Amino acid sequence: MDAIYVIDKPKGLTSRDVVNQMGKILGTKHLGHTGTLDPLATGVLVIAVGRATKIIDLLTSTEKEYLAEVKMGLLTDTLDITGNVLEEVEVSSVSFMELEKTLQSFVGKYEQEVPLYSAVRVQGKRLYEYARENQQVALPKREVEISKITLLNLQQDTFSFVVRVSKGTYIRSLIRDIGVKLQIPMSMQNLRRLHQGMFSIEEAIPLAQFTKQTPGYSCSEVLQRIYPRETISQELVKKVQNGAKITLPREERYLLLYDEQDHLLALYQKEAEHYRAFKIFYQREMEKCD
Numbered sequence: 001m002d003a004i005y006v007i008d009k010p011k012g013l014t015s016r017d018v019v020n021q022m023g024k025i026l027g028t029k030h031l032g033h034t035g036t037l038d039p040l041a042t043g044v045l046v047i048a049v050g051r052a053t054k055i056i057d058l059l060t061s062t063e064k065e066y067l068a069e070v071k072m073g074l075l076t077d078t079l080d081i082t083g084n085v086l087e088e089v090e091v092s093s094v095s096f097m098e099l100e101k102t103l104q105s106f107v108g109k110y111e112q113e114v115p116l117y118s119a120v121r122v123q124g125k126r127l128y129e130y131a132r133e134n135q136q137v138a139l140p141k142r143e144v145e146i147s148k149i150t151l152l153n154l155q156q157d158t159f160s161f162v163v164r165v166s167k168g169t170y171i172r173s174l175i176r177d178i179g180v181k182l183q184i185p186m187s188m189q190n191l192r193r194l195h196q197g198m199f200s201i202e203e204a205i206p207l208a209q210f211t212k213q214t215p216g217y218s219c220s221e222v223l224q225r226i227y228p229r230e231t232i233s234q235e236l237v238k239k240v241q242n243g244a245k246i247t248l249p250r251e252e253r254y255l256l257l258y259d260e261q262d263h264l265l266a267l268y269q270k271e272a273e274h275y276r277a278f279k280i281f282y283q284r285e286m287e288k289c290d
Contacts, residue, residue: 001026002050003216004059008204009037009045009193018045018207025212034059035196036119038172040080043067043193044204052219058267058279059222061197063147065164068171068191070178072157075185077131078117079172087185091157094182100151102181103161107149111141112173144169158189198225219281220256220264227267229256240265243277254278 009018015036023029032053034046043066048056073091076083114120116131116139130137145166152160163171172188179186194201205214228250236246237259246268248255255275257265268275 001028001216002052003048003218004052004222005047005049005210005214005216006199006204007045007047007210008201008206009042010207011042011190012039013207014039015045019047021207022047022049022210025210027212032056035061035064035167037193038080038191040082040188041191041193043191044196044199044201045193046196046199049216054281055219055223055279058226059197060167061199062167063164063195063197064167064169064193065162065195066171066191066193067152067160067162068175069160069189070158070175071187071189072159072179072184074187075176075179076187079115079170079176080188080191083117083187089185091184093156094154094184096151096154099154099159099182102178103149103151105181106146106174106178109143109145110177112144112170112177113139113141115139115170115173115176118170142168146174162194164195198222223256223264223267227254227256228252229258231258231260231262232265234260237265240268240277240280243280245271245274245276247273248275250275 007018009015015033019031019033023031026049028050030053031047031049034048034056037043037045046059048059071081073089074081074085075087076085114127117128120127120140122137122140127137127139146163148164150162152162163174171191175186175188230248230250232240239246240257253270255268257268259265264281266277266281267279269278
């Protein structure tokens, strides 16, 4: 089995739990995911199986979209409602307009502090390991980008919003930072990933409904969502198999190359007057991944 699956991850499971369950159903350990979701979170989790794992690096999206629910008046060590309470206060009235203005102030790039309970490595050790051992550590900051944020509703001490963010953005940290601006402690109450790059929640399969017969996407189907394609002559096929530069009358930055039998050969990148190999797929064992 060589395929890409879009799973709707249920609450309470880690991304690794989902991979393990699917591995048991499919009878393989050769699978992986393209982007972690916290146990509290649900939604789009992309799983590559078999030879499709060879293209995971090409599927790691630069942009993701989430639906987030926030609990106001509460701050925890994990920045979500599952953690130990650090601060809890009664929430004064916040207007829809004030909250909307604050959310919009985050559109663009900003330096975001990584949460302590995360898998980011500092000096060769994951941050959650420092947390569990009660060791002090300086939390790194990363530049992230919020391209769109929309407030959906506001109640006395909760609100929800949809946000589109760059890879590496922590929604828990964004919620904390929103709270800092409003001087109200806040924690994430629920999170649902609606999009991961080209994949959407509308096409996601609930994990409980996944079986060995569930159809997945081939490597070729998925990659053609991202890159334009070109069928090349047999003469060029031999050059591509060897990773040589080739000349094509195209201007796109990347091209998926196929032979005349419609086998996926490689992904090539434009370089001055030529195209050079970016990733070679042509191996006998990869043909089933077409």
